[in-house]
Amino acid sequence: MKPSRYTFLVVPDHDGKSRRFSLSRNSTLFIIIFTIFMLIGISISYMYLIPLSLDYTRMESRYNDVIGERVEVLELYRDLERMKQMEIVVQKALGMDLGESDSSEAGLTEMMNDYPIKLSYLNNVPSLLPLDGVLTQDMVVSNEEEIREHYGVDIAAPIGEPVMASASGQVVFSGWTTELGNLVIIYHGNEYFTYYGHNELILVKVYDKVKRGDVISTSGNSGISSGPHLHFEIWKDGEPVDPLLYFPELNKTDISVK
Structure with missing residues (x-):
């Protein structure tokens, strides 16, 4: 005959009063089954979360790489802006008309005739x-x-x-x-x-x-x-x-x- 109730005895490590409590057979089975499902749920969660954690780590690493490259690009653009300003100053000093296209044939011919030093500009293409x-x-x-x-x-x-x-x-x-x-x-x-x-x-x-x-x-x-x-x-x-x-x-x- 199966017992209808289970009695549990809790004995502390140090001196103290022992505690006794009893549960019905159905309550005991419910607690055992609930605990098993909890352990299964935790295991499945870990199996799902570990790949997510690895993906997050990879994404974070890629994000840091991208941010680093963006910072380098921003620094590059700042340098380019300074270089553009320097180029404008040089063009003005050499008497170049900034409102005209340097690529036009007439403008290029005039530039070469008036300023022989600008022939070096052809090396910049x-x-x-x-x-x-x-x-x-x-x-x-x-x-x-x-x-x-x-x-x-x-x-x-x-x-x-x-x-x-x-x-x-x-x-x-x-x-x-x-x-x-x-x-x-x-x-x-x-x-x-x-x-x-x-x-x-x-x-x-x-x-x-x-x-x-x-x-x-x-x-x-x-x-x-x-x-x-x-x-x-x-x-x-x-x-x-x-x-x-x-x-x-x-x-x-x-x-x-x-």
């Missing part, structure tokens, strides 16, 4: 291929979310090859980024920028002035990269420009261009 190699990826710009944009070209080359400045200018960024690894950005004036990514070594620092053809880094495989290559971008007026427009000879390479 990207005109030198920064690395001898094979084109493996061209520029991809799309409004479709499922298509990953690629703002420049990839030029495959062995690790350690010299990377040259495509035009004269001033280094405005020299350091690490999550995606492009060791990255160099050069400002060339007239709203021209060039990006050199995935380098193994960086040989210049911020504020350095470089001339067209100067070695600024060595090719590598840093950052998010599938193999040794140089990622090269050209920006004009805040927009990416296809480097193949400046270097059409890259189209002649016999390679599977995606």
